[in-house]
Amino acid sequence: MQKGRLLYEGKAKKLFETEQENVLMVEYLDQATALNGLKKDEIVGKGQLNNQITSLIFKELSAKGIETHFIKKISKDEQLVEKVKMFPLEVVVRNVAAGSFTKRLGISEGSQLAFPIVEFYFKEDRLDDPFINEQQILVLSLATEAEILQMKKIALQVNKALQELFLAVDICLVDFKIEFGKTKTGKVLLADEISPDTCRLWDRSSQAHLDKDVYRREIGDLVPVYQEVCNRLEKRRDQ
Numbered sequence: 424m425q426k427g428r429l430l431y432e433g434k435a436k437k438l439f440e441t442e443q444e445n446v447l448m449v450e451y452l453d454q455a456t457a458l459n460g461l462k463k464d465e466i467v468g469k470g471q472l473n474n475q476i477t478s479l480i481f482k483e484l485s486a487k488g489i490e491t492h493f494i495k496k497i498s499k500d501e502q503l504v505e506k507v508k509m510f511p512l513e514v515v516v517r518n519v520a521a522g523s524f525t526k527r528l529g530i531s532e533g534s535q536l537a538f539p540i541v542e543f544y545f546k547e548d549r550l551d552d553p554f555i556n557e558q559q560i561l562v563l564s565l566a567t568e569a570e571i572l573q574m575k576k577i578a579l580q581v582n583k584a585l586q587e588l589f590l591a592v593d594i595c596l597v598d599f600k601i602e603f604g605k606t607k608t609g610k611v612l613l614a615d616e617i618s619p620d621t622c623r624l625w626d627r628s629s630q631a632h633l634d635k636d637v638y639r640r641e642i643g644d645l646v647p648v649y650q651e652v653c654n655r656l657e658k659r660r661d662q
């Protein structure tokens with residue numbers, strides 16, 4: 424598959440056209456950002472690890488009957504995906520209180536939530552990706568009522584599948600962010616990535632952070648931590 428025109432360069436990935444109109448090549452970058460790009464570093468090895476982990480997770484989801492944009496991993500830092508029209512929304516699922524949820528609501532980090540909750544954020548860098556409710560999504564015509572319902576339903580299915588997957592490798596899935604797009608036929612499809620960049624993952628025995636919080640909070644080195652997540656998932660897959 425030929426790498427065509429660069430369509431988009433984001434904070435963590437580049438998207439390229441391919442000779443197939445509905446297929447994109449995604450290149451995972453060795454770049455970490457936090458605070459909406461204010462903190463930025465090159466971290467050698469991060470791109471390959473996120474490509475590997477995302478590919479493995481999307482394959483697991485597909486095996487569990489959840490459709491995704493993922494087609495296949497084609498090199499250490501590249502994968503092919505189905506091109507979709509992204510909803511400008513970040514869909515966050517939380518099982519345990521952490522991050523912005525604790526700051527906004529005054530709940531201590533680590534509190535188990537009575538049930539998983541789904542939140543939407545408006546993906547708009549210039550506004551710092553603010554929290555948005557369902558009526559606001561409708562008023563801004565970011566998605567229809569049916570699409571919102573579908574995103575919430577799939578997000579909870581993904582949560583269940585990921586909780587099982589991570590539990591099997593002694594990791595607690597605290598929260599995560601996913602993104603959806605719309606296919607040509609109007610189907611809501613899980614897209615983007617699922618990696619330690621987009622999930623909060625805590626070791627079940629030590630409670631150690633195995634995710635991007637080591638970078639955000641400057642409490643450790645990112646690559647060994649992502650490698651640990653990758654190793655555990657690969658070991659489980661190969662058993």
Ligand code: ADP
Pocket residue numbers: 431432433434435436437438447492504505506507508509602604614615616
């Ligand atoms: P950001 O845009 O937040 O800086 P990235 O660097 O991860 O993030 O860029 C990847 C971009 O690709 C994101 O804007 C995401 O919404 C978009 N994207 C992910 N999957 C697809 C897809 N299948 N089709 C089209 N765009 C996608």
Ligand code: UDP
Pocket residue numbers: 513515521522523524552598599600620621622623635
């Ligand atoms: N997240 C993400 N991208 C973002 C914002 C959040 O992947 O732009 C993920 C984050 O890694 C965490 C979850 O979404 O797993 C919830 O993040 P939160 O709202 O607590 O925000 P943060 O603590 O990152 O400010």
